Ligand code: BES
């Protein structure tokens with residue numbers, strides 16, 4: 201099987217139906233972090249399983265974990281001499297809030313211009329459907345594939361793949377493969393096909409600061425009681441110095457230095473400060489002055505406040521000294537930092553700096569390791585060639601700032617490297633209101649994946 205013509209023709213003539221099916225999938229509100237959506241998360245798993253069965257995958261199973269299930273499927277008819285490619289995806293999505301900023305219902309997909317708007321359209325139901333449709337094109341036109349494939353589609357990626365560790369450890373044999381195609385990493389721009397060569401890790405925490413045992417009258421008690429909201433923001437403010445460096449003790453000890461060559465590679469990337477400003481709407485950029493933005497995102501660790509909560513936030517005013525304050529704080533990590541060390545460092549910082557006037561409690565919500573991937577493998581070559589055929593230019597190689605739990609877990613338990621790519625764009629509004637998918641790029645992506653399987 202060396203000629204992809206028929207399969208590519210199939211992709212080109214079935215685009216409209218592919219989009220209809222993607223619309224069905226994104227209409228399922230599979231928000232993994234919210235209990236009220238548990239049945240929807242399950243429906244999304246069923247949807248994936250039904251698709252895999254319809255393209256003649258074998259052993260399609262919805263495998264339980266202690267959290268949301270994993271959808272597995274395989275087709276191993278290419279024989280022992282052909283490689284076995286795992287295809288990774290996640291069918292869960294991020295919450296939709298702030299909902300009032302959406303121009304249309306996040307779970308009623310609509311196409312406007314060249315985009316499909318819906319939660320999960322880009323991250324990553326569109327990418328999952330792209331992989332399924334590429335395989336469908338080959339199965340329907342040839343009845344077989346040039347490689348063996350295994351599907352691993354999880355439902356907890358957006359909440360840190362909490363139960364995937366145990367799942368992969370337990371199912372090492374079932375999941376054995378040569379490498380994993382992971383289209384959850386996106387591309388630099390619509391005209392710049394991209395292979396991602398590294399991801400940051402993540403350590404995510406909730407920090408509570410407790411003061412009085414109930415909310416108090418701020419006139420009667422203000423001035424004698426340390427306000428927990430103030431104490432919390434004082435602690436947070438101290439976590440960075442004036443130059444944007446993180447002050448947790450030992451935080452940078454294991455940060456791997458960039459080589460000259462890596463630095464040169466980063467400098468060659470076509471990311472412009474102006475574009476970043478335009479895309480995000482900020483008046484100016486921020487961050488460590490010694491590193492360019494692509495490095496700050498791809499190769500430097502961060503500490504972010506994801507959310508703050510305390511006191512009275514309703515309409516009008518209420519003079520109150522709140523009993524507690526809470527912050528969601530996360531660190532993006534780079535090789536060779538670990539989430540476990542980061543937690544120790546954060547605790548050490550809090551022990552040292554928390555005032556006697558309050559109590560604090562830190563909980564680790566989830567973790568993901570940082571990863572670098574092999575850039576010389578047969579998979580990378582096959583994908584480069586496919587991307588070059590479709591886009592007419594060689595792909596860019598880039599380290600990305602996001603995290604995907606499965607990458608490190610597959611390296612650790614299965615010995616399989618992930619081939620990170622995808623057809624999401626930086627301005628797709630992932631995790632934000634009005635998430636969208638650029639359809640012309642998506643169609644190209646389906647064609648590229650179809651060609652990819654023939655390049656071994
Ligand atoms: N698709 C992203 C990860 C990503 C983003 C990779 C940008 C490359 C570039 C993924 O769905 C995601 O958002 N992951 C979470 C994981 C976390 C909860 C452990 C993330 O990075 O915040």
Ligand code: MN
Pocket residue numbers: 290323324357384
């Ligand atoms: Mn994703």
